[in-house]
Amino acid sequence: DTGVSQDPRHKITKRGQNVTFRCDPISEHNRLYWYRQTLGQGPEFLTYFQNEAQLEKSRLLSDRFSAERPKGSFSTLEIQRTEQGDSAMYLCASSLGTVNQPQHFGDGTRLSIL
């Protein structure tokens, strides 16, 4: 059972550039979640997918943020026109669909905006 995989581990970019992160969930998990974690805080929910359907996206921080899960397997999170305040750790998690199942997290992508 391989865990949740995220790529890249670190991303440094200049303000105004677009960035895209990838998440590969645990293979049998149908739910996939994205969270953002800023320094010294707990993770903050952004969006979630059940299979390929994005069922909750109202928590995405702005219209610069978007996510896809085209075939119900891997997912991408894109941030357009990055800003200094986007610097954070972006965490992906996956789980089975039953309510008592824990979410398993990847190692995260740390984004630094210059």
Next chain:
Amino acid sequence: AQKITQTQPGMFVQEKEAVTLDCTYDTSDPSYGLFWYKQPSSGEMIFLIYQGSYDQQNATEGRYSLNFQKARKSANLVISASQLGDSAMYFCAMRENNNAGNMLTFGGGTRLMVKP
């Protein structure tokens, strides 16, 4: 109002002793779940233990146990026989069944430092 409150920003514990990390929560949903995660300095979030709101007994997983007091809305994590490798951030999180997708709401975390 904060949904998950962890009032201890930092805790020290002597190696081999037990330690309790506090977590209080706020929800009107009768069905919910409480989770504890460990985040070492390397950054990964590691699931430790789960307690459902209807579970009659406190959850235990190895050296981890959850002191669940439903009326007080608290779900404290107890780590027995602390080890140096337990030094990390610990997050309490809640999943409410009435929210779409069962997203987790996290507290601000407690940094645990184990002294040799």
